[in-house]
Amino acid sequence: MPTQASGETPAAPPIAWRRKDLLGLEELTREEILTVLDQASGFKEISTRSIKKAPTLRGKVVLTLFYEPSTRTRASFSLAAQRLSADVQELDLDASSAKKGETLVDTARNLRAMGVDVFVIRHQQAGAPALLARSVDSSVINAGDGTHEHPTQGLLDLFTMREKLGNLKGRKVALVGDITHSRVARSNIWGLLKLGAEVGVVGPKTLIPGALKELGVRIHYHLDEVLGHYDVFNILRIQLER
Template identity: 55%
Template sequence: MSLKRRNMLGLYGVSAEEITTVLDTAESLREISARPIKKVPTLRGKTIVHFFYEASTRTRTSFEIAAKRLSADTVSLSASTSSLTKGETLIDTAKNLLAMSPDLIVMRHSQSGAPHLLAKHIPCSIINAGDGAHEHPSQGLLDLLTIRRAKGRLDGLKVSIIGDITHSRVARSDIIGLNTMGSQVTVYGPRTLLPPAVETLGVRVAGSMEEAVQDADVIIMLRVQQERLTDVLFPSLREYAQRFGLGLRHLKAAKPDVVIMHPGPVNRGVELAPEVADGPWSLILDQVANGVAVRMALLYLLIGPETP
């Protein structure tokens, strides 16, 4: 199996067939993480550079674990420890890394489109680990896997995404992936945190929390990305929690077997009540576990032994 592409820069333009290939491959690789010795020689001799310009816990650690479980050699860099602090451009930094013959670069950057720019200048494979408020394809894929494992399918599901849609790269990748796979997506949040003409993304906009969760199969909560806010877009976190946070009372309107997801980090008591985050509906830790499998699948499909 392989993907019809050299890079994974976003889910826009990725076909349902390709998404299914990634999810099926991830399913087959999940059992490696349950072995006493969690390692296979699939990517032995391959070199992967993790280049993170923004802070990350789950994504960075997940990619590093994924690479090591496939026996790849890994190098981790951050903006603060690279020559970018000395004035070197992003492209020059990448070209210097390329001179050391990596097979793949996993990149997170605060500027939208940075991985796409890199892909135009260097020939090795690139995975976008989140670029600004644009996309986060591996998170979108792991969310799709988590939903498919919980519900047995993706087509025909009602999925609600609630919170800071404007600044969420996860929301964009989720919306694109869910639409591609046949789910119906509803979004809800403060009007100041919804993109202009958000309906053009192929979603329905709810007018209240109750409407947003009505008959939902899946609810994906998002945190307020205060590090990206340049203006005051809502009065306070306390008021946000009251109007846009998910509590037990809201779940009565959803499907009886509704599941709750969150890309993390969770701000308890703001977007999610603790009893919801820790309740039987929560798949938050399942998302983390599935993230390793999906990232193993991406590495294998992009630079594995069967790729062109």
């Protein structure tokens, strides 16, 4: 059964999930985020079994559509879908009609006609997953779009912090590094704020958007000055490709 983090007021009872797509944490409510995290706690047990399978997605087809390079995200989505008994297809875009100029929407509509139930998409353009979600009746999961969001990485970070710290309300979390270009940072910030954490960012002025102050995010420019003031430091790499 899903478990509640120690000391956390439950989102009681867990809400029924009514969204077709997962496009970003900005659009999710606190209760929706907690529901996902609680369900993830229950599913985590699958990875400890000798046969790592559950029938949750039996009969469903999940297709990964990655317009940017990926190792961990792509592999983890494929493994997760397989462990939930889905049929998984990984489209090789270098060998697809996309190389001949076929648009994202046309590609997806053709694949939907073949029976794809869930698209997992990574794209260099912010908003591409939202465009796809409006264009097909399949579910769409954003695996990172430009500098916009990376919601599943944000949820994973929240899950890890919650396992280690329990209730995140009132906890102080700092994101360190290239905040301006990091979609992971944006998803973390939205998720942490909705769960009641105090959020700070640390880095050089050129890599921190000043507009974050409007969300109540604290801005720091020197890491050594804040090392004793936060419960968690999430270190982000420089996004050279952006």
